[in-house]
Amino acid sequence: MSAQKLDITRLGGQGDGIAETPQGQIFVPFTLPGDVINAAVEKSRATLMSVLTPSPDRVTPPCPHFGPDHENAGCGGCAVQHMADAPYRAWKRDLVVAALEGRGIMAEVSPLVPCAPHSRRRVVFAARRTEKGAILGFYRAMSHQIVAIETCVIAAPRITQALPSIRRLATAVAVGKEPFHLSVLDASPGLDIAVDAPFKLSEPDRLRIITAVRSEQPVARLSFNGEILIEKQPPQLTFGSVLVSPPPGGFVQATAEAEEIMGELVSEHLKKSKRIVDLFSGSGTFALRLASHSHVHAVEADAPSLAALDKAARRAQGLKPVSVEKRDLFRRPMMVAELKAYQGLVFDPPRAGAEVQVADIARSPIPRLAAVSCNPVTLARDLEMLIAGGYRVMSVTPIDQFLWTSHVEVVALLERPKR
Missing domain, CATH: 3.40.50.150 (Vaccinia Virus protein VP39)
Incomplete structure (x- = not known):
């Protein structure tokens, strides 16, 4: 890995900035066309170290978890929060x-x-057991590392407000060491949480999770690997004028x-x-x-x-x-x-x-x-x-x-x- 000064000339299909060099293209996350940067380069990819000259399209990201600057950033959920609205829409x-x-x-x-921000009604979180409880967040880009999040500017307000509840339920579910996923749907009358995990639950595990869900007011239903463990009320969505109760984890x-x-x-x-x-x-x-x-x-x-x-x-x-x-x-x-x-x-x-x-x-x-x-x-x-x-x-x-x-x-x- 070597440090290089790079000129970013265009944006790739995945949202990475691209620098053209004698050795070929280098892809750099969190950069934009017009940026002049210092980056740590390894083969065709690089890690942004500093922005020497910012692109005119660069703006301040609205989320504290976006970017490469610290351990709770770079959650992998978003790629181009640092891009102004007009060029973003044109790129898309x-x-x-x-x-x-x-x-x-x-x-x-x-x-x-x-x-609009805060409009995503279906969000898939990653979680894993730790000594202090479950870590809940998103995978860092091109990594299996889960970055813990405290907020999310794309998620619907009810999901963001319920993050403490979702984290507590993730802790109750995390009986195995392997990472697992929680698909959270903002429905009526409450959140529908579908857990997809590579481990099994014992009967005491099931009872403990059911008890935990009962005490979490925002949650209407929780399922584990397709099996409904508890359904306080059926989650519902409206398609046109028709009320539908989608299956756990359904698209x-x-x-x-x-x-x-x-x-x-x-x-x-x-x-x-x-x-x-x-x-x-x-x-x-x-x-x-x-x-x-x-x-x-x-x-x-x-x-x-x-x-x-x-x-x-x-x-x-x-x-x-x-x-x-x-x-x-x-x-x-x-x-x-x-x-x-x-x-x-x-x-x-x-x-x-x-x-x-x-x-x-x-x-x-x-x-x-x-x-x-x-x-x-x-x-x-x-x-x-x-x-x-x-x-x-x-x-x-x-x-x-x-x-x-x-x-x-x-x-x-x-x-x-x-x-």
């Missing part, structure tokens, strides 16, 4: 533009829909505001479709909204999520019929013959995208599609297949529900031109 939008251009797609990309969109915008875009695009199929439907983020005006068939591999969707649809008033199907679309995609029954389709797959399923969608006659993704790279690959199949991209909207990170949600709307 450019991630989508670059992914599309990489596949030869020249579609117009809308301005980034912003995300939900990270912010309610982003979900609402995504729902509006998809619903408006598909509103004239009599029958709609929702692929990778989860607990009904889109299906239950779309059912206000269309018959919806929801397809999902996760049985608890599908059961939550079905239960919510059956209880709701004023919806069109909603049917559900448990199906692994990666192994058994819906075929063209099945898709012919629908006039609209929405798909929101995991980060890997939906390449196998999209191959059949591209050959289907469905007039209108909505493609939703948290990975612009795999979305661009899927859109390329759909365009080759005759679809036309009508709009691409990047949505920043992962504030100050390199992740961005995208909604692409497509039509098949009438013949």
Whole structure:
């Protein structure tokens, strides 16, 4: 490792500053284009030591845990808190533009829909047992070290205010030495905590954890490796106008505001479709909204999520019929013959995208599609297949529900031109 003076010329896709040197590119976290820095360099990566000349885009980070300066900083949750708002939004939008251009797609990309601080309703914490109780926080970037946090400027206020309660429950859960995760969802009437751990609980452990949860007022439910240990009241979210009780640790969109915008875009695009199929439907983020005006068939591999969707649809008033199907679309995609029954389709797959399923969608006659993704790279690959199949991209909207990170949600709307 050697100390070097570096000029940062651009920002990489993960939020690291990049310096061009005779030896090649060097990636430096917590830096920006226009920074002149001293850094400790090791091969293609470096650690920021000092900023000699700051970038004009540099601002003071709002979180005390952000940055490389001390042991409780660099929590790994955020990458670019030190960047001014306008260049940040441009960089985030450019991630989508670059992914599309990489596949030869020249579609117009809308301005980034912003995300407000303190709006993240779903946060995954890391925890580990120590002699003084559990340490609770986030992994330092590119490390297995957990950085303890006392606050979080992206998390919803109820999650931040409940950090002492979550930490006490982490201490009660930490019976093994291995690190574990707590997924915390801000729902109504209280927090839903899903623990994912590589160790097992004894019966006395279970009773102790249940007792601990009873004394923590902010917590509505706690589960361990998918098993509900205690549920004071069922946690609920609202998808459109429908109340849903999601399963423990089930997927939900990270912010309610982003979900609402995504729902509006998809619903408006598909509103004239009599029958709609929702692929990778989860607990009904889109299906239950779309059912206000269309018959919806929801397809999902996760049985608890599908059961939550079905239960919510059956209880709701004023919806069109909603049917559900448990199906692994990666192994058994819906075929063209099945898709012919629908006039609209929405798909929101995991980060890997939906390449196998999209191959059949591209050959289907469905007039209108909505493609939703948290990975612009795999979305661009899927859109390329759909365009080759005759679809036309009508709009691409990047949505920043992962504030100050390199992740961005995208909604692409497509039509098949009438013949």
